[in-house]
Amino acid sequence: MNKVVLITGASQGIGAALAVKFAENGYDAAINCYSELTFENGGKQTAEQCRKHGVKAECFIADVSKFELCEAMVKAVVERFGAIDVLINNAGITRDGLLVKMQEQSFDDVIAANLKSVFNMTRHAGAVMMRKKSGKIINISSVAGVYGNAGQINYSASKAGVIGITKTTAKELGKRGITCNAIAPGIIESPMTDVLSDEIKEKMLSAVSLGRFGTADDVAHAALFLASSDYVTGQTIIVDGGLAM
Numbered sequence: 001m002n003k004v005v006l007i008t009g010a011s012q013g014i015g016a017a018l019a020v021k022f023a024e025n026g027y028d029a030a031i032n033c034y035s036e037l038t039f040e041n042g043g044k045q046t047a048e049q050c051r052k053h054g055v056k057a058e059c060f061i062a063d064v065s066k067f068e069l070c071e072a073m074v075k076a077v078v079e080r081f082g083a084i085d086v087l088i089n090n091a092g093i094t095r096d097g098l099l100v101k102m103q104e105q106s107f108d109d110v111i112a113a114n115l116k117s118v119f120n121m122t123r124h125a126g127a128v129m130m131r132k133k134s135g136k137i138i139n140i141s142s143v144a145g146v147y148g149n150a151g152q153i154n155y156s157a158s159k160a161g162v163i164g165i166t167k168t169t170a171k172e173l174g175k176r177g178i179t180c181n182a183i184a185p186g187i188i189e190s191p192m193t194d195v196l197s198d199e200i201k202e203k204m205l206s207a208v209s210l211g212r213f214g215t216a217d218d219v220a221h222a223a224l225f226l227a228s229s230d231y232v233t234g235q236t237i238i239v240d241g242g243l244a245m
Ligand code: NDP
Pocket: 008, 009, 010, 011, 012, 013, 014, 015, 032, 033, 034, 035, 038, 062, 063, 064, 065, 090, 091, 092, 093, 113, 117, 140, 141, 142, 143, 184, 185, 186, 187, 188, 189, 190, 191, 192, 193
C-alpha cells in the first residue's frame, strides 16, 4: 500500500509542488484547499497531476485556522485513505506592514493561518500517528522566523512559533516513533512572492549566495528527505540558497 501524505494549502505554490513531488515518489496525496474556489482554481488540477503518477489523490476543503474543520478533515482523510503517514503543514499567508502601522487584524489573521493551523493539524493528525506509532510531520516555517524580517512582525512571529511547535512536538511524540521537523525557505518563486516589485526582488536577489531565487522543487527535495529519514527530528532545515548565514 502507498504511504499517504496530507498537505495543507496545496491548491497552488509550494503546497501544490509538494503534492506532485510526493506523488512522483509513490505517495497517495490528500490535498487541502482553503475553499471551494481554490479547489476549482487549483486543487482540482493539482490532484489530476498527482494521479498521472498512478497514485490516489483527493482534495479536502478546510480553513486550517479552524480547530473543528481540521478535526473533520483529518477524520475524512483517514476514512478515504486509511492513514496519514506524512503531514506537511504548508498553508500560510502574509499581511506585511511596519510594526507601528500594523492593524491588529493583520497580526491576528497571520497568527491564525500560519501558527494556530499548525497546532490544529498536529493536534488531530498527531493523534492518528500516535495510534500507529509512526509518522512524519514537516512544518513549513521561513527564514523570517529564524532571523526576523523588517515589515513582517506578524509573519516572523508566526514562523518562529512554528519552530517552537516543531521542537515541542518532536520531544512529545518522539517515543511514539514520530519525527517532526521544520523547513525554513528563503525566497521561493511562488504566487506569494510574485506580487513583490522588481525593485524589491532585485535587492533580495543580490543577497542570495547562489544568485537565484529558490523553486518549490527545492523545498520539495528537503521535504522528501525529512519524510524518508527516521533519525532526524526537532530540526529546522534552511533552504535559502545562502541568503541568511
Ligand atoms: P502561496 O500563497 O502560493 O500558497 C499558500 C497556500 O496556503 C494557498 O494555497 C492558500 O490558499 C493556502 N492557505 C492560506 N491560508 C489557509 C487556510 N487558513 N486554510 C487552508 N489553506 C490556506 O504561498 P507559497 O506557496 O509561497 O507558501 C507556502 C508556504 O511556504 C507558506 O507557509 C509560506 O509562508 C511559506 N514560505 C514561502 C516562501 C516564499 O518565498 N514563497 C518563503 C518562506 C516560507 P488560497 O490560495 O486560498 O489563499
